[in-house]
Amino acid sequence: MKKYILVLCLISLLSSTSSIAYGASAVSNAQQAKVAIEKQAILAKGVTESLIAQLGDDADIVASVIRDNKDITEEKINNLVNGLIKSKTYKDIGIKHQVINGKVINANGEIIAVPELRSQTTKELSASAKLSTTSTYSTGTGPHYVISSNTGYAKATGYYTFPSTNTVGDSETAYVIGGIFTSNSGADLGLYSKDDLTWTPCINMGGTNWGNDGGWYESTVHINKQAVPTVYLIWKATENEVELQTYNGSSFALLSDISYYAPNRGFNTAGTGTIIKREHALAYSSGEGNLSNGSYYLDSHWYNVYIYNNYVTSQWTSSFTSSRAKGDTIDEQSTITISASNYDYDDTVSINFNKP
Structure with missing residues (x-):
């Protein structure tokens, strides 16, 4: 089962999560652990720190797509990342x-x-x-x-x-x-x-x-x-x-x-x-x-x-x-x-x- 449940033993990863903006600065340990895992998965697909920061709380979407398809191309991930970032300011007529x-x-x-x-x-x-x-x-x-x-x-x-x-x-x-x-x-x-x-x-x-x-x-x-x-x-x-x-x-x-x-x-x-x-x-x-x-x-x-x-x-x-x-x-x-x-x-x- 492709299920992603967070555990607090992952807190050791938290030092690498500061660039993702997830709302309030004083987030819980569980939230920070979630962010850490997502960031590592996205970085492995060639997405830059700057783009990850712009994803904000939509980083979890990108991470879920990667988990379902570990062989997904960087081009497709970049399409998704760019779409998520664009959607923060662009809407259809x-x-x-x-x-x-x-x-x-x-x-x-x-x-x-x-x-x-x-x-x-x-x-x-x-x-x-x-x-x-x-x-x-x-x-x-x-x-x-x-x-x-x-x-x-x-x-x-x-x-x-x-x-x-x-x-x-x-x-x-x-x-x-x-x-x-x-x-x-x-x-x-x-x-x-x-x-x-x-x-x-x-x-x-x-x-x-x-x-x-x-x-x-x-x-x-x-x-x-x-x-x-x-x-x-x-x-x-x-x-x-x-x-x-x-x-x-x-x-x-x-x-x-x-x-x-x-x-x-x-x-x-x-x-x-x-x-x-x-x-x-x-x-x-x-x-x-x-x-x-x-x-x-x-x-x-x-x-x-x-x-x-x-x-x-x-x-x-x-x-x-x-x-x-x-x-x-x-x-x-x-x-x-x-x-x-x-x-x-x-x-x-x-x-x-x-x-x-």
Whole structure:
């Protein structure tokens, strides 16, 4: 198991950690040990002290990629390092849309379903499921399979291979989602597709205390699945903000970086009171689901997913998980197949609307 757990016997390495900026100067021994190990791994790949200093608290991401692939080239690591540094000052041009009746109209005039956010505490829909107007089956806002972490994590990364999709219904939208939730709000950060080719980064931000001051935000960057079949995703919380970075999963070139400033919701770098989620989903607007129309979402694959806080950089194993669940309704759950899973850092999921 590729798991990175820190022990205090590594304190002897601390003399070499001063150039990495990890927030407060009086960090704990465990934090310092974590920094020390990460720095040694990154230096071994030819990254300079100056660049490591600029990485700051994203050095753990680079270290996790190196641990998973010790033969990774210096060129790819440099791509990742440069992307992480660039993301500290650069963000995509984005477009904010108003969510009306669980959907938005994007810049291309397409109807995009916006799944209802699940609160951290209930992990359920805040509204009851409806009987679809186009089907005899009970539906909510679409089938999904979601993994939720324990409390205390602020960041996650993972590789994701796009599924084969067919969306028949007007509002049907394929999603890959990484979530960040506090006790009084939350955000889904991911990519959506309507055509089995183009995937667009987006953020669905919940309101303060689950109020009405949230919003749906999408990038003007569009990723072609044929050119980039696998992406490397980073989703994280900083102080009063959430961010999604998307990289080419092979070259580690930065493709997109979007963020959403959302004060008074409890988002923070340390992960205090925060949980992380990741999700496979085929969504539609409430009341519009048709589980017999032939739509599908096949072989959606998350793998080598890592979870982070100030003390932990680890493959997301079951010890970090609070729940894993299919949703929404029993009828929707029956369309989901989990064909492979290593709890909870690797799974392959398919959704098929082929009910009689």
